Amino acid sequence: MAAKEEEWRAVKATMAACDQAKDVQLAQTWDDLRRMQAVHAADTRLWEVERSALVKSQSAAAAFGGNQSDRPTTLGSGQSAAVAVDEGQLERSAR
16 A cells, blocks of 8 residues: 555656646746747837838928939939039028
8 A cells, every 4th residue: 555655646746747847838938928029019119110210201202392212312423413513502592
């Protein structure tokens, strides 16, 4: 009878160790899930900020008469330099 009780205690100890290991694994899984949710939330916030900036940029471009990509961004050609000079003259004459 003592052998059976000893065997039962060993089985219970093993079951308790397995339950504890499962609890640890479950806690780690929940921590991983919380981290992934935090990363997703940060990505979503970043996307919303970038989208808002894009919308504002497009609104500003529309308010000033066109898409900003229509305007020259470098002075690589003589025509671009002339456009830049013309814009500078317009700004000075508007003052």
